[in-house]
Amino acid sequence: xxxxxxxxxxxxxxxxxxxxxxSVAGARLRDRxxxxxxxxxxxxxxxxxxxxxGWLETxxxxxxxxxxxxxLPTPITDDAAATALLTRLEEACCATYADLVAxxxxxxxxxxxxxxxxxxxxxxxxxxxSTPFPxxxxxxxx
Amino acid sequence: xPASPPSLTRRAALRLLGAALxxxxxxxxxxxxxxxxxxxPSETGLTPDRTSTTTVPPSKAxxxxxxxxxxxxLAAYDAAIAAQPELTSTLAPLRADHAAHLVALTPGAxxxxxxxxxxxxxxxxxxxxxxxxxxxxxxxxPAQSPRAETLADLAAREHAAAAARVNDVMSTDxxxxxxxxxxxxxCEAAHxxxxxxxx
Numbered sequence: 589x590x591x592x593x594x595x596x597x598x599x600x601x602x603x604x605x606x607x608x609x610x611s612v613a614g615a616r617l618r619d620r621x622x623x624x625x626x627x628x629x630x631x632x633x634x635x636x637x638x639x640x641x642g643w644l645e646t647x648x649x650x651x652x653x654x655x656x657x658x659x660l661p662t663p664i665t666d667d668a669a670a671t672a673l674l675t676r677l678e679e680a681c682c683a684t685y686a687d688l689v690a691x692x693x694x695x696x697x698x699x700x701x702x703x704x705x706x707x708x709x710x711x712x713x714x715x716x717x718s719t720p721f722p723x724x725x726x727x728x729x730x
Numbered sequence: 731x732p733a734s735p736p737s738l739t740r741r742a743a744l745r746l747l748g749a750a751l752x753x754x755x756x757x758x759x760x761x762x763x764x765x766x767x768x769x770x771p772s773e774t775g776l777t778p779d780r781t782s783t784t785t786v787p788p789s790k791a792x793x794x795x796x797x798x799x800x801x802x803x804l805a806a807y808d809a810a811i812a813a814q815p816e817l818t819s820t821l822a823p824l825r826a827d828h829a830a831h832l833v834a835l836t837p838g839a840x841x842x843x844x845x846x847x848x849x850x851x852x853x854x855x856x857x858x859x860x861x862x863x864x865x866x867x868x869x870x871x872p873a874q875s876p877r878a879e880t881l882a883d884l885a886a887r888e889h890a891a892a893a894a895r896v897n898d899v900m901s902t903d904x905x906x907x908x909x910x911x912x913x914x915x916x917c918e919a920a921h922x923x924x925x926x927x928x929x
Contacts, residue, residue, distance in 0.1 A: 682916055689912040690905035701899045701912045705892055708916030709923045718924060720827040721834070722916040724909070728834065 592691045596644045597652060599684040599700075602677075603637035604654040609677045612660065613670035622667060626674065629710055633681075636703060643696060671714045678711035682723030789904040796898055796911060797835040799891060803828045806887055810880045817880060820928050824884075824921050831914050885925035892919035 590598075610633060614626035641651045664670050685704035689697055708722035721728055807825035811818050833839070874882065895915025899908045 682913070686909045686913050686916075689899055690909040697908065698896060698900055701896045701915060704912050704916045705896075705919035708920045712920035712924055713927075718824060718827055718917060718920050720830040720917055721910075721913045722920065724913045728910075 590687055590691055592688075593644075593647060593649050595684065595688040595691050596640060596647060596649070599681075599688055599703075600637065600640045600644060600651050601654075602681045602684040603633055603640055605658060606633040606677045606681055607637055608654075608658050609660075609673055613664055613673050616664045617667055617670050619667050622671065625713070626670075629674070632706070632710075636681075636706075639699070639703075643699075675711055675714040678707045678714065679719075679722065679725055681707040682711060683725075683727070684723075686723030789902055789907050792898060792902050792911075793835045793907060796895070796914070797832055799894065800828050800832040800835065800914075803887060803891060804832065806884060810884055814877055814880050817877065820881075821884070824924070827917050827921070831917070834910060834914075881925050881928050885922050888918045888922035888925060891915075892922060 607630065610626055610630035614623060614630055617623040617626055644651045660673065661676065662669055662673070664673060682704050685700045685707060688700035689704065692700055704723055711722055712718050719725060804825060807821055807828065811821050811825070892915045895911050895918060898911045899915065902908050902911075
């Protein structure tokens, strides 16, 4: 059973990965509109990372240090690869916020639900389409 | 695959959510020692083992209420598609998401239930009431095309649904149900944005 602390740490890890991924993908995007969107989303993730870090500290925990190196799942050779990575990062954020909703209560649960919606909007925007269960992709009991 | 050129509308939607999120950011110290054990984006999809799956009556009642909302959304999409068949390719995938929500919320129900009308929706008189799709759209705004009105109306419905899901999440002790409802709310928020930027 996932604990609140584990869920918060997973959310921090997902936000760290997103910050890193946006910095890389954003730098390589050629389309100016997409680049602008990626920059704005990067800022959102930085703010959200701070929020999650704050939640961790409120819970009496220290956020673990981010890994020194991230391995990209695929090389970012073009805009399509960049947007695919960003879609994936947002889905990962959705997943951790969905898990946080499950174990959190009160204001934290509400904040997690809103964070999930925010990530789901970005995910669908990069994906150019929707998915029925953001954050639960491949994880719903059949 | 280029992502949708993010529009002002998308940014506005994110700003709204951002405002809600920043409320929670306030008062939180940024930390230099932040971080994560997980190293790859793919690893952040956890495999939690949640145990609170027993469906107690309050959870059932909540799921049933949300299922009703999903049926209403399905009806709105059916009406919209009936009234504007040229929007079918835009709306059918979104409608299908709601059908999936309904299935998830009503386990054991016949899977045909969510689809009283085919998503290819040939407009038949019984499909409903096209006014469902158009009547509520921005009465104050200057003459929109019926197509734009339909999209705006559905976007408003999705936006309201997403907001309702946040409240629904707050009204259950069942963590698994809360997680499902939060995900459905995420989908609805994304729909609202996709509809807002749809041409």
